[in-house]
Amino acid sequence: MSISWDDEAIEQERLHERVARRMARDIVSGRLQEGDIVPPAEVIAQKFAVSRTVGREVLQALSAAGLIDVKHGRKSTVAPAKDWRFLEDLVQQAISREQLAGSLAADLYEVRRLVEIAATEMCAARASDEQLDHIVSLAQRMHDEADDEDGPLDLRRRVAEDLEFHGAIADGSGNLVLARLVADIRRELVPTWAVDQLDLSEVRDVHDAHLTIAKALRKRDVAAARREMARHLDWSIGTTLRRALSEEQLEAVDDRWRPDWRTTKKPRQR
Template sequence: MTLGDATPIPQGTRAPIDRIGATVLKELVETIVSGRVQPGENLPPEGTLSQEFGVSRTVIRESVKRLQEKGMVTVAQGRGTHVNPMSAWNLLDPLVITALIGHDDDLGILDDLSVVRGALEAAMASAVAAEHSDDGVERLRESLEWMRVSIDDSTAFREADVRFHLIVMELSGNLLAENVARVLFERALESTRYQGVDPERAFELTMVEHENVVAAIAGGDREAARRAMEEHILGSWERRRLPTAKRGKD
């Protein structure tokens, strides 16, 4: 675990120190999420970690404190630092959820993420339908048009797709749901596993599903908007989802 950049740092230069601590923290999160240290087991002692990473005990102590803030460990005087069960972890923490997705071999985390994201965005779409404005509907239609004109450019199409969802979140006025959905969405988009493989005519299907959402919102139909958004998010994930040993070919 020795860090290559653990060299003497000139006084007054804080950024490299922060980078070292961030690297140690990331490695410790990976160690726990990967199962190399199981819930109920103890992390190695502070001195051992200090030697393995090639950093000071202060850096280790601060990193463990950050782990504790994320709910991943409990420090007990005289009993060491033991790993908490996953139910205690802050799963919305960017480092934690990124590591979970990275080790999600059977895609169970991404399955759960899609269900939660679908429920949240469905609720937000329903709220937009209930309080929709001409300006809000126009913004969604403009986003649809961006998707339509970029349908042959996968990168541009996906950017327009993301923009559409962010507009729905914003228009909902539900800041808590928007915050949670954004974290899930942004972390998932970083994963090639979440991107999966687009089936034939995937973008055309996506366009139709987005059009259904906009039509329901413009018509003020809360239930139709909720259903259209949830069906889109879950259906799109199922289309892209890679085969796994757990589920076999989809």
């Protein structure tokens, strides 16, 4: 068991969040392992030069994120990874700071593929004509703008447009829980996207795919919409993972998921 105490006092702004982030990193990195006893509020207060109230708030934050098990009358312990709430900011930040985002991104992309294909099928069957017209309009606009593009890519706009397009499909599913899940997963994945590594021809390929999906949805062709969304996700997810993960991590993804790597782009030297 090892915990990275820091002798210097934590700054006074949002003390419990700062301490919780530091302890969360110890947990996700394995310095504190499953079942290890978590220091009580009094020890946290002493080590980080904060009040006992802040110490209790730290434990509450870690518990809310699923990182520790708090049981009345018993010592708190580190929770198993399966109980962590991976979409919580505290967990995300800890994983990112510990440079473990690659493996989590692969898990999130696997889930994204499942839920977005399901959302696409539901959208084709359930969305209103107005919702489908809106999806086609979004795809057509992105397609036309990409055709007219001849200068540097506007990364922020590209990300916003992609979120809007896929979000509209999730909304069209008519399932509020699924739509929220899609939005949350995509929000967490934005920092890992390889869109900043796409050249203009690849951006045009993405928008061609969006338009093909939109047209299949407008025809309410469930099978075609599903097929085109699966093809698009295999390309975009595969391309991102190839550019974000090590060869060892890619082998693990391939063993579990087996995406069609032939459709993806190999990373370019930067």
